[in-house]
Amino acid sequence: MQNREIPLREKSVVFIGFMGVGKTTIGSLVAKKLYRDFVDVDVEIEKEYGMPVTEIFKQLGExxxxxxxxxxxxxxxNQRLNIISVGGGAFLQKEIREICLEKCIVFFLDLSWESWKDRIDLIIDSRPVLQNRTIEEIEELFYQRQEIYALHHSRLATDELEIEEAAAYIVDSIKLAWDLYDPR
Ligand SMILES: Nc1ncnc2c1ncn2[C@@H]1O[C@H](COP(=O)(O)OP(=O)(O)OP(=O)(O)O)[C@@H](O)[C@H]1O
Ligand SMILES: O=C(O)C1=C[C@@H](O)[C@@H](O)[C@H](O)C1
Ligand SMILES: [Mg+2]
Structure with a gap:
């Protein structure tokens, strides 16, 4: 259904932020806490093509x-009630930014560069955009990307937060917004 005005309580929640900030990990926990379906766009695309994102980039192109x-x-x-983790580069596309901001609640997971650097080993092999780049180049990309993530409805600084704490904070903040702006 094309829904011009989705009630706030039914809007999907979209997580944005640089690769590795926790969109998948934190997003899936938020989905569990809200009893909603979780969709990871990277994972869905990988399933469709039957190969990891690195291979899709190599074989079919970015x-x-x-x-x-x-x-x-x-x-x-255009659906309701989903919790969605989009890839770190999704917001580069204007149409994606616009539709997410119009139809969903967009949450920016904000991790500092200093904290991000400590996670690099966990993610480097599975993110094609990070491969063959020096740490200085990755840092430049990290700061360039902050401009696109600045477009959001809500932001959470996650440097000092465990995964569980971040998810609990987000759930509380979503419920507060529901009660304030869409009271039942
Ligand atoms: N708050 C946190 N504290 C500690 N580790 C975290 C936290 N959030 C995520 N991580 C860890 O960081 C790694 C990257 O997280 P995750 O895969 O969720 O990032 P992502 O934003 O989905 O990345 P991508 O955009 O590349 O898909 C995982 O190993 C995860 O366990
Ligand atoms: O930041 C990016 O450009 C990307 C992030 C990943 O989530 C994937 O969507 C893909 O590797 C591209
Ligand atoms: Mg992810």
């Missing part, structure tokens, strides 16, 4: 990945 990413996010944003 443009094909970005095309499918836009199509899928548009479809998900």
């Amino acid at each position: 443009n094909e990945f970005r095309r499918r990413e836009k199509e899928l996010i548009t479809k998900l944003c």
Whole structure:
């Protein structure tokens, strides 16, 4: 259904932020706490093509990945009640930014560069955009990307937070917004 005005309580929640900030980990926990479905756009695309994102980039090219990413996010944003983790580069596309901000609650997970650097070993192998780049180049990309993540409805600084604490904070903040702006 094309829903111009989705009630706040039914809006999907979209997590944005740089690779590795915790969109998948924290997002899936938020979904559990709210009894909603969790959709990880990278994982969905990987399932469809039957290969990891690194291979999709290699074999089909980044443009094909970005095309499918836009199509899928548009479809998900037109549904209700999903908790969605989008890829770190999704907000580079204007159409994706616009539809997410219009139809969903967009949460920016904000991790500092200093904390992010400590996580690099956990993620480097599975993120094609990070490969063959020096740490200085990754730092430059990290700061460049902050401009696109500045477009959000709500932000959480996660440097000092465990995964569980971050998810609990987000759930409380969503419920507060429901009670304030869509009281029942
Ligand atoms: N608050 C946190 N504290 C400590 N570790 C965390 C926290 N959030 C996430 N992590 C860890 O950081 C790694 C990256 O997290 P995750 O895969 O959720 O990031 P992502 O934002 O989904 O990345 P991508 O955009 O590349 O998919 C995981 O190993 C996860 O366990
Ligand atoms: O930041 C990016 O450009 C990307 C992040 C990942 O989540 C994947 O969506 C893909 O590797 C591209
Ligand atoms: Mg992820």
